[in-house]
Amino acid sequence: MASIVLKRTKQKMPVVGFGLWKVTKSTCADTVYAAIKAGYRLFDGAGDYGNEKEAGAGVRRALSEGIVKREELFITSKLWNTFHAKEHVNKIAKMQLELWGLEYFDLFLIHFPIALQYVDPSHRYPPEWWGDDGKTVTLERVPMQETWTCMEELVDQGIAKNIGISNCSGSIICDIFRYARIEPQVLQVEIHPYLTQEPLLNFAKTLGIAVTAYSSFGPQSYLELGMNKGVTALFDHDVITSAASKTGKTTAQVLLRWAIQRGMAVIPKSNSPERLAQNLQIEDFELSEADMKAISALNINLRLNDPAEIDPRMAIFA
Numbered sequence: 001m002a003s004i005v006l007k008r009t010k011q012k013m014p015v016v017g018f019g020l021w022k023v024t025k026s027t028c029a030d031t032v033y034a035a036i037k038a039g040y041r042l043f044d045g046a047g048d049y050g051n052e053k054e055a056g057a058g059v060r061r062a063l064s065e066g067i068v069k070r071e072e073l074f075i076t077s078k079l080w081n082t083f084h085a086k087e088h089v090n091k092i093a094k095m096q097l098e099l100w101g102l103e104y105f106d107l108f109l110i111h112f113p114i115a116l117q118y119v120d121p122s123h124r125y126p127p128e129w130w131g132d133d134g135k136t137v138t139l140e141r142v143p144m145q146e147t148w149t150c151m152e153e154l155v156d157q158g159i160a161k162n163i164g165i166s167n168c169s170g171s172i173i174c175d176i177f178r179y180a181r182i183e184p185q186v187l188q189v190e191i192h193p194y195l196t197q198e199p200l201l202n203f204a205k206t207l208g209i210a211v212t213a214y215s216s217f218g219p220q221s222y223l224e225l226g227m228n229k230g231v232t233a234l235f236d237h238d239v240i241t242s243a244a245s246k247t248g249k250t251t252a253q254v255l256l257r258w259a260i261q262r263g264m265a266v267i268p269k270s271n272s273p274e275r276l277a278q279n280l281q282i283e284d285f286e287l288s289e290a291d292m293k294a295i296s297a298l299n300i301n302l303r304l305n306d307p308a309e310i311d312p313r314m315a316i317f318a
């Protein structure tokens with residue numbers, strides 16, 4: 001499979017990985033195991049997804065059966081907002097590794113540039129956004145520099161091979177580059193034809209940061225949460241269906257191909273064995289320049305994952 005070479009370590013990050021958000025906990029181990037059998041080598045997890053233990057069980061089953069070797073896999077996880085303070089980063093990263101049953105992460109990302117009040121994992125895990133009342137968001141006064149320095153120490157200690165950021169825009173990326181001893185290697189952000197993010201992509205390219213697009217299918221992932229904002233599904237959009245019929249591929253494959261043809265990695269999620277296999281088959285065709293342009297022209301700056309909608313004090317994309 002094609003990969004993106006990360007600048008600092010020269011490690012190869014597969015261009016297609018498997019996203020673990022909303023992968024059903026009870027079937028997660030089997031799904032991950034099946035995904036490895038289908039050919040996936042990158043898994044995109046996070047403390048917040050609440051299924052790291054189950055994902056790890058699937059990985060370890062494949063390892064113990066000799067289907068893959070650990071070094072052939074690329075395991076990503078993320079630091080949740082409640083663990084940004086210096087006394088928590090290392091402890092929670094180690095706890096997450098234990099949940100996976102692994103010795104290192106290939107990539108560890110700061111999930112959001114937002115620090116929230118600490119919640120002890122014995123009290124609630126994953127902590128999510130709110131306090132015990134399920135309503136109140138409590139911000140914590142932790143600057144990004146403190147968290148990034150701790151992320152660098154994860155690399156020093158061999159807990160993470162690469163470190164990066166997610167949901168960050170230009171200003172905070174500029175800030176991190178002012179003090180980084182180890183630069184962010186990967187930026188994971190929402191990108192799909194309704195939110196094409198050209199300026200951010202160009203900035204990442206200038207800095208040598210690899211970009212991973214999340215929610216490549218746009219509103220689809222947010223439909224089940226009632227957060228799809230009422231727009232036409234990308235799967236039903238004329239421009240996408242037309243590109244699909246021209247290439248003999250599915251609309252999902254067209255959306256993923258559009259992203260990798262722009263130089264990004266993708267991490268589609270599916271609970272279905274057929275769809276997860278289908279999402280891997282995107283390297284055997286090409287979209288024409290005209291179709292690439294027509295798809296990019298669908299941009300309406302529609303952001304589906306915006307913490308400001310949870311609490312206006314978290315307007316990181318304002």
Ligand SMILES: NC(=O)c1ccc[n+]([C@@H]2O[C@H](COP(=O)([O-])OP(=O)(O)OC[C@H]3O[C@@H](n4cnc5c(N)ncnc54)[C@H](OP(=O)(O)O)[C@@H]3O)[C@@H](O)[C@H]2O)c1
Nearest residue numbers: 019020021044166214215216217221252268269270271275
């Ligand atoms: N860093 C962040 O803040 C952040 C935020 C969001 C997501 N992510 C990461 O990015 C990954 C992907 O994003 P996402 O989960 O939001 O959404 P996504 O992969 O864009 O879309 C998933 C949705 O599309 C459906 N689907 C998958 N393959 C399909 C196919 N071939 N044909 C038709 N429908 C298909 C899935 O349903 P079925 O499961 O029923 O197939 C599900 O409803 C996440 O799992 C997570 O790892 C990161």
